[in-house]
Amino acid sequence: MNNDAFLAACRDAIGDSHVLTSDADKAGYLTDQRQRYTGQATAVVKPASTEEVAQLVQLCNQFRIPIVPQGGNTGLVLGSVPDQSGQAIVLSLKRLNHIRAVDPVNHTITAEAGCILQQIQDAATTANRLFPLSLAAEGSCTIGGNLSTNAGGTAVLRYGNSRELCLGLEVVTAQGDIMHGLRGLRKDNTGYDLRDLYIGAEGTLGIITAAVLKLFPRPTVQLTALAALQSPAAALRLLTLAQERCGATLTGFELMSDLCLQLVGKHFPQLPFPFAQRHPHYVLLELSDSEPAPHASALLEALMSEALEQDICQDAVLASSGTQSRALWQLRESISSAQAKEGKNIKHDISLPISRIAEFIADTDALLQQHFPACRNVTFGHLGDGNLHYNVSPPEGVDAERFIGQQAAINLLVHDNVNRMNGSISAEHGLGALKREEILRYKSPVEIALMKTIKQALDPLNLMNPGKVI
């Protein structure tokens, strides 16, 4: 009865056709991206404006209905799907999809939470600017989700995570008030940093409805090289050298072990392997430059020559065209698919102090071999950010399902080692429902207590995405 009254009030607020209650209509909103989990919801509601979001949150307060905010639902940690209770609503932000303003002189764009990331990239391009956030899901993820999870992606080395790309937020609080914080200022020291509290909170403190985002001048040229090296330690030496020689021009620095490119070669034989012989590791470098193309070319060539002379790397290929650059990136971007074609595997999204990456890989590889003999490490990632996709495939010929059964033990081994070296068990994906329990093992009790205090203070009824993060 109570539920009927709530749904009627929702329909009054945002219109019948935007309150979905049939199983068929709701189905597209209840299952996570990787199709590992399906929850239940009273309804899926689709407001069209910040005011409608505020009204719905007020109704949820009145009727004590939990809210699961949802953007593109492309998250990997079960942060944007409801639990099994069926008590919550899914509040989809997809209809808040307007670019409100582009200011090329201030280098800002103001976008509503439901804008697709690619839509924002395109609007920036139209204004001859760059919005640098870029990740695999950019064609379907929303900026509200990007901000709520502090998404990383491929341009963090130069431009930072989503948090660093945001200047101001509009938020509907857990009580249904609208916080008007859409300021496009580089400097504003007038009190507590509410913006960064909502960013990365995964919808557990309030709902981001719009944001002012930073734009940058468009690079005139992007150039890549692939270096072949003996070890992650050599890759770190190359990173330091590249940072010293190229400064902020260096926008990408991706590590790949040989097994990664072996799997790419096996499952995507049309992608040519660019070296005459195999090497233990490879690094993909990218420069982005504001000067005419010959400048970046010369810079990259000088860097790679120096690296070869110093025996930091053993071989290198430089892309001499955009097509060649894309071909090199394609090797890197095909690793996940190749590993998937090889069969199920165990993924870790970890970060470490960059200086400890080599030690971490050597030590953890050895520990895994000791406890899970012949398991295969498919190690790659954003080395320039200290972020590894430290994935583990079953030994050749071993049944994947049986191997996946050891996931908890393997996670424990890997994450304990990450923690011992002061790293993070979730570099860019967040905690969601998936890592909410696990983080208690690694985060200090004082930090956990502070997080709980903040959650309790800002959302005392625990209606905002309950069961996520904390």
Add this chain to the structure above:
Amino acid sequence: MNNDAFLAACRDAIGDSHVLTSDADKAGYLTDQRQRYTGQATAVVKPASTEEVAQLVQLCNQFRIPIVPQGGNTGLVLGSVPDQSGQAIVLSLKRLNHIRAVDPVNHTITAEAGCILQQIQDAATTANRLFPLSLAAEGSCTIGGNLSTNAGGTAVLRYGNSRELCLGLEVVTAQGDIMHGLRGLRKDNTGYDLRDLYIGAEGTLGIITAAVLKLFPRPTVQLTALAALQSPAAALRLLTLAQERCGATLTGFELMSDLCLQLVGKHFPQLPFPFAQRHPHYVLLELSDSEPAPHASALLEALMSEALEQDICQDAVLASSGTQSRALWQLRESISSAQAKEGKNIKHDISLPISRIAEFIADTDALLQQHFPACRNVTFGHLGDGNLHYNVSPPEGVDAERFIGQQAAINLLVHDNVNRMNGSISAEHGLGALKREEILRYKSPVEIALMKTIKQALDPLNLMNPGKVI
């Protein structure tokens, strides 16, 4: 009696000689930098370690003693001095002054809160790295104070504010617990952003005791130019052009009105004016480059030629040596002193969307002339960050004290206009005690309420720097 017991407990905790109670000993800690205000304190306590800070905060909880954390006490908004009640202690962080670690490969430095900013810059230099935070007080301000006020300075355009330069914090909470968050990670999405909550909180939520800070490769060369222009609007066109042509190489972009340089010429006649004739405005540009010097030279020359051709600027001088570069910077850096020598004046530390700067200056100048005829605008600042030092001197021949009497009315006019154009009334100095009331006029009630909720949740006894910020 109670007070005696408290002081005895403090002496037990950190030693007699570090609990200062005589007027003579306390005097150096009670007056603000500009000598406008002197408060009172039960004692000045000087712990030497994070554990001692925690012990003292626990004692303050037990005895209900308010705490004013203090670093270099160089703040400009009365944030680090106690009030008149005499109930509080000043907790000086000066003895927590150790660099705990430098990691050149991870590009991080770990420093205790009481480290002088210059000490950190020097430690970075020794490791062939750059810590880019730089401001006038760098010889005496502490990194704890820099972080607690989210200090800006001269390198924000390229490197960001203090917040963006910090990866991890160690904090003593308002209850005296130690939050161990000294992680040196570029990516870590494991819960609420506690770090950025303590940064900029001006000691009202807890006490920052140490931080992991970002380092950068040292530029091989820094080069400056001075451009002469007709208007702030032309300066904005030059900014856009410089950003497009020079990308991240552009590290400084400072606007100065002609009156600024007239005052510099009057009070520092030894500093040569570099143009044959006067112009309404000037811009100081700085490039920082990782390549050999001729590259930045050519880049800057090409930029200025293009700006002259496009009639964006009317004249330009390029520094051809480090000495010449410093001479140009000296003009910029002497403005505040020149204005002080001219007599008392009214200062505003404001920020705006960069695209609205020209409109703001024209509009506010006109309003001021209307209401305060012949007052003199001494307008300069970090145009690249949208941050103006919009200072107002009395009309020539008018008594400064009488003019200063109009400060409240002038502040109101200027800040109302800032607010109308979505700017901030405190770009880089913070709120402290000085702007705590004024901000209520400009910040939305929802934001103020959220700030109060957080303050109440994290410091329910209101012991942390009471009367500041909120």
